[in-house]
Amino acid sequence: MCSVKGPLTTHVLNTGDGVPAARMALSLHRLDPHMTVWSLVTIGTTNEDGRCPGLITSDAFTPGMYKIRFETGQYWESLGQSSFYPYVEIVFTVSAADQSVHVPLLVSRYSYSTYRGS
Amino acid sequence: MNRLQHIRGHIVLTDKYMNMAATLPSPLTTHVLNIAQGVPGANMTIILYLLDPISSVWNLLTTGITNDDGRCPGLIKKESFIAGVYKLRFETGKYWDALGETCFYPYVEVVFTITDPSQKYHVPLILSRFSYSTYRGS
Numbered sequence: 001m002c003s004v005k006g007p008l009t010t011h012v013l014n015t016g017d018g019v020p021a022a023r024m025a026l027s028l029h030r031l032d033p034h035m036t037v038w039s040l041v042t043i044g045t046t047n048e049d050g051r052c053p054g055l056i057t058s059d060a061f062t063p064g065m066y067k068i069r070f071e072t073g074q075y076w077e078s079l080g081q082s083s084f085y086p087y088v089e090i091v092f093t094v095s096a097a098d099q100s101v102h103v104p105l106l107v108s109r110y111s112y113s114t115y116r117g118s
Numbered sequence: 119m120n121r122l123q124h125i126r127g128h129i130v131l132t133d134k135y136m137n138m139a140a141t142l143p144s145p146l147t148t149h150v151l152n153i154a155q156g157v158p159g160a161n162m163t164i165i166l167y168l169l170d171p172i173s174s175v176w177n178l179l180t181t182g183i184t185n186d187d188g189r190c191p192g193l194i195k196k197e198s199f200i201a202g203v204y205k206l207r208f209e210t211g212k213y214w215d216a217l218g219e220t221c222f223y224p225y226v227e228v229v230f231t232i233t234d235p236s237q238k239y240h241v242p243l244i245l246s247r248f249s250y251s252t253y254r255g256s
Contacts, residue, residue: 065224073231084230084254086203092222093211106251113244113251116222 005053007061008094009102010068012050016108020050024075028055031065038067063098067091070105072112083109090114143191145199146232147240148206150188154246158188162213166193169203176205199235206230208243210250221247228252 008028012021024046029038041060044052073086090103102117146166150159162184167176179198182190207227214221228241240255 082233086229086231089227089229091224091227093224111251111253113249115249 005100006055007058007098007100008055008066009100010046010052010055011102011104012046012070013104013106014050014108015106015111020046020048021075021105021107022046022048022050023078024050025071026052027069029067029069031067033064041066061094063094063096065091065093068103068105070107072105072107076109081109085112088112092116142196144193145196145235145238146193146204147238148184148190148193149240149242150184150208151242151244152188152246153244158184158186159213159243159245160184160186160188161216162188163209164190165207165209167205167207168200169205171202199232201232201235203229203231206241208245210243210245214247219247223250226250230254 010026012024012026013019014021025043026046027043028041030041031037032039042055044055046052068090070088070090072088073083076083085107088105088107090105092101092103094101100118104114104117106113148164150162150164151157152159164182164184165178166180166182168179169175170177180193182193184190205227207225210226211221211224226243226245228243230239230241232239238256242252242255244251
């Protein structure tokens, strides 16, 4: 098991209940600049701590536009609740200088926020 | 008053009511706030889409630009506002570019479900170069 943190990490927090959002499905996509289509890079599920290690390797984390899609609607449904947002997609740009990028999601049934961490 | 004048009076009245209907506020509103500079997010292009549930294609409904207060009135007419999945796209990258700055997010798309179109919905965007948040308001 690799102990070095990957170059791209996320952390999903359920701010409605004040807990990590465990077992939320998510996917990482990279924009192909030539064809302007999104290519799927990884599919994952958050662990008990709301994290999803191993999203991408350093070698594969080339500069460009990326998107993380969080299946928030499915998550709230599994908790027996509705939500305003069927899913959340965060689109962000990675430059050559970016060594370590953290894209967390703080989500409730009726709000969400994100920021660029490290 | 002759019959023609009487009828014309009715037509003028209807026009007045139609104008009133045209200025009814949109049941869907937004507000962009630039919290990095503590100002409204003015002159940002925003686009509203509605998902076609059969073809899963996003249909463009409205293109607008936020005013000096960061708002964009008239996003959708009350009679066009049906239940469904909508998407508001905010051209955040272009916004910061016009201010001579970079932004981590080239654009922001907020996808939301309208179950009861008789209600009012407020979908704001609170934004900096490296963060954003949104919530369901009224």
